[in-house]
Each structure stands twice: as structure tokens, then as C-alpha cells.
Amino acid sequence: MKSTVKAALAAAVSLCAVQAAQADTLKMAFIDPLSGAMASSGEPAYQSFVLAAEHINADGGVNGDMIEILGLDNKISPKESLVQLQKAIDQGARYIIQGNGSSVASAIIDAVNKHNARNPGEEVLFFNYAAVTPEFTNEACSFWHFRFDAHTDMKMNGITDWIASREDIKKVYLIGQDYVHGEAVAHAAETQLAEKRPDIEIVGNELHPLAKVKDFTPYVQKIISSGADAVITGNWGQDMTLLVKAAADAGQEIPYLTFYGGSNGAVAALGEGAIDTLYQVSELAANMEDVSDEQNALVEEYKERFPDYDYYYHRAFVTLDMFDKAAEEAGSNDPIAVAHALEGMSVEGGYGAATMRAEDHQLQQPLYITTVAADVTYPVDNTNLGWRLVEGGVIPADAAETPTTCEMERPD
């Protein structure tokens, strides 16, 4: 009896070993800043993808293949990114993941389009998890590009709806990074506010150099002297943290409505001052009621694995889950087959269902407006503060959805 168990075990082990040996690696290149001023955005995202890949691999991989995430540092430079992209393709990666910086994403979309046109049979797909310039899924849309984050106009819809409901806000100040993303945010804020609350005056529209400003005090003092009741910013990474740090130092207590207030360290920089002044619109509401135990377990696992960061890049998990599902539905890991399967694909995300709109490859999902509060289940930045959903802060997927002008060219 004993020997049969042993034999069975040995057989099982060797079977596993054979399977493991047969499983190929599926390389996915993660190209983002992993050093320098913006690494505080790139690194937690990289870890999110690594963890998401581990989960999928433990579950049998993608059509039996094991995902390997190659982390490539682009130092947030479009030029460097193209070098890394070529390196990734040479190493056999057929899937490119990038998100930080629309200037970088734009260069990658362009390069991927050219590569795919010149190398039929060796196509690569680009999964954009954070570059939110609306053009990428509108006039500049591409079959090879999929965006897994809500774009600027969608996020701004949430912010402006909230402002429209606050009668006490009469003056708004816009501050952003001086590149295509900052401009898009300012443009969206101006047009949407003019439509929803024409009585609101925009008292400042400032763009500052990207990732170069070390001291935001002069900017904050400008905001204070403008008499603004609220600030809208699309800043991310260090530019987000330092901006709110300077605001906290100056004792400013007006709401900061942000895309990326959850940037690592922003809450810690503000401390108690963040309560009811720092707002964020995102796809994540970690302390929301009726979130599945499974999702909460993931949040806890992330914190345990990477104690320096918090569960923030929920999109990373949505991206790989959806990719896994699409590849298995297509029965192939070939980029073209996966791309076709991704169109219209839906997954049950941890915070509401997410669907990849076929016509422009823009993910549609519910968004949440959250603000900082004490006494939450999942605090961030190793403080006792965390993100809490504001009243009326749920924006259902169909309310966040915006029409597209995309006319996509699909390969036969």
C-alpha cells in the first residue's frame, strides 16, 4: 500500500516536472521608469505585474505558457524607450507593457505600428496601463494598442461632476505637467467646467516642467493668492507628492482633485492634512463595502510582499486577467488572435466589471472618487490613513464612457 502511494506520488511529481519542462515562457516586456525621479510610479507597477503574472502562472499559465515579465528601465525618456522596445523584441517579447508618460506611449504606439507593418508574422501588441491622453483611443487609435485605464476625459468627467454638485466652489485652479498629458487635462477641465458649471471661474492654468521641479512653494503661493476654492491636477509620481507637500507646508486646506493622489508617498507627505483635502478619481476603491474577499486578500498579499508600496495598480491585474482570458478563448498566444479576442472581452474586476470596447480598444469600467480618511481597513503609505469613497463618488461605467472618433484599421 505504502509503495503504491509512493509510486503514485513519484509519478505525479515526474508528470509535473515534464509539464513544467514543456511549458514555454511567454515574455512580456515592461518598459517604464525604474530609476530616477519617477521610479516611485514605475516600480510599484512593475511589482503589480509580476504578482499578477505569478497568480496566472500558478493557475496553469496562459494556454500552458508561463508569463515572464521583463523589467526594462526607460528613464521616462521616449528615446530610451525605443531602444528598450527593440531590446524587448529581440529577446522575443511579443507583448509590450507601458504606462507612465503619454509622450513615451505615443512613441511606442508609433514604433509598434511601424514594426508590425514591416514584420508580418512577428507582430507585437502594446498594453497601455496608464498613459491617458485621449487621442490614443480617438484620432490616433491603433489596432495594436489596448488601453486598460480610463483616459483623461473620462476621469475628468468624474471630477467635474463632483465639482458641479459643490455649490461652494466658485474658483478653480488648474496645474499640470508641461507635456501632452498636462495639456490634455487642462483642456478637458476647461471645456467640461464651461459646460457643467459656467459660473465657475478658472483663476489659473499653469504648466510646470515634467519631473524637474523640486520645490513647488512658488506655485502653491500663486494658487493661494489667486483665491482658488479647488485645484485640479493630473500630476503623477514625484510631481504629485511634492505639489501636495508644498501645499501642506503652506497650510492650504482647499480640495485637491487629482488623477494620481494615490501616487506613492502623497498621503504620507500631507499626513492628517490630507483628510478631506486630497481627492482621487481612479478605478480603485480599496475600502469600499461589498468588495469580494478574494480581492481583499489580494490587497493584503500585495502589501505583505511589497511593504514599501500599496495596492494601487489594480489595472495591472485587470490587464493580465483579461489577456489570459482572451488568449485562452482564442486558443493561441499569437498577438493577432489575442487582439481579436480582446475586442469586446469582459472580466469581473475586483471593483466592478471591465469591458474592452471593440471599436477603439478603450477599457470601460466604473470609476470612483475617493478621499483620504482615518479609520480605514486598508491604510496607505504606512500611515493610519487610507482612501474612502466619497458620497456619490461612484461613476458607473456607462456614465464615465465617452464617444470615440476612432476609425480603426484592422489586419485581415
Next chain:
Amino acid sequence: METLVFALLNGAIYGLLLFMLSSGLTLIFSMMGVLNFAHASFYMLGAYLAFTITEGTSFWIALFLAPVLVGGVGMLVERYGLRKVHAQGHVAELLFTFGLAYLIDELVKIFWGRTAVNYRVPEILDFPLFTLYGAQYPAYRIFILFVAAFMLVALWYLLKKTRAGLIIQAALSHPHMVGSLGHNVPLIFMTVFGAGCALAGLAGVIGGNYFVTDPAMAVQMGPIVFVVVVVGGLGSLEGAFIAAMLIGLLQTSAISINASLADIFGFIGLGADTELGEITIASMAPMLPFLLLVLILMIRPRGLMGDREV
């Protein structure tokens, strides 16, 4: 009015920090005859050492210990590196400091990681000192102001009013004469190099938590420091002081100005909706020091107070 007051305050603090960095560089330049490319790396080293010492003990110990350590490293570099290279001429020295800058950069990344460290303002100074026109002013900024002013006075007193200062000044301009008089010139050089590095380290200690302590801080500060030294006049401490304050004030006040090029040059017909007219003064702030550099080199190549050509 309030814009002016804030611009003056912030500009003065930034200017003094710049001076603290460039005073060491300009001293070392007078001595070696070449610019020390690794100077901003010593600034970074000061910030990182202060971070580590603060973690273990307290900020106040770091305030004294970190500059001393950086100065020590500087002296070792001079004694065992630069002095040997000196025989090969200026180009070799320049290349040596260039390589050293990269070396320190990489070492910092290995020891402290590639992302910013959480080097914070000490709690005892982390409170608003006063409220000015509705904005609170952090006490730490005023603390920087005092440390920098103290250093400025101490440096001036040391160089101009003491015997040691006289010998240093003499050794910088006439080393052979001073040597013949029986002074140990190599020792003086080593001390000056160490002191210059210690000043950069001190700037790092108080600037690291005021700004951000990350591996990019040396690269970002380096060019501005060179601008200060060149604009001020190579080898002139007074010039470096004037240039540092000028650049500090220029950069911070430019951000506060709400005008565009069209508002200023409107009279010669520059429209507000043209590409050039749309540019705001605030967005030009990071460019201004370099504009100043180019203008000075064109109009007055020896700098504001310098006595020799670049």
C-alpha cells in the same frame, strides 16, 4: 506685493543654498585651475549620509557629522587621486573628476537604491513659523536661511580675517612663493579641497530634505552650480555669491509672474495668440540661468567679478 515678498524669501533661500554649493567649487577651481565635475556628487553624498545618520541617531548629529564625513572623502580623493593625476595636466584632472561623478552616482544607487529615500525635515522644525498673506511659512526654511547665513559669515571671516585665510589665499594664487616661505602647500590644497566638499555636503544635509534626496539630485544640480561659478567669475567668492542670489531670485520670481511674452513684447506687435506670444514667463523659469550664462559669456567673458578669462 505679496508675490514680491514670497519671491524674495524663497529666492534668497534657494540662492544661499546655491552659494553654499558653488563656494566650494569656486575655491577648488582657484586651486586646481579646472572645474570639479564631481562637486554636485558630494552634495548628493551629504544628503544621503545625513539620511542614514538621521535614521540611526538624530538630525542634529547628521548636521555636523555628514559634512565632516563628506569633507574626509574629499580629502582622500585629493590626496590619493587628484594629486597623482595632477602631474598629467588639466585634461587628466578634468576626466578624473568626470569619472568620479559617475562612480559616486553608481555607488549611491547600489547602497541606497534607485528611488528617492524618505529623508524628512526633523520634527522639531516641522511647524509653520508664521503666516504671511494667508500662507503659512515652514520653520525649516528659515532654519536653512540661518545655517546658510552663518556659513557665509564664517567663511568670509576665515578667509579674510585670519592668518590661515591669508595663507590659503596666497597659496591659491602663488603656490610656489608660499611653498618657499616654508608652508606645506599640498596640505593646504588637500584642506581646501576637503573644506569645499564639506560645504557641498552641508548643502546636501539641509537641501536634501527641503527638496528630494534621490540619485538624480547631483545631475540636476550640477549644471546650475557651473552656471553660478561661471557667471560669478571663475575663482571669485564674491562673484559666486552675487550670481547665486541672482539666479535664486530670478528663478523663483519668474514662476510667480503671471505674464506671457505677448504681454511684454506686445508693443512691437507680438500677438497673444501666436506661438511665441503664448509662452509664459513662468514656463521659462528653468531656462533663465542658462540664458544668463550665454549672455554673460557673450558680454563679459570673465564673469561678474572674475579676474581671468574663462
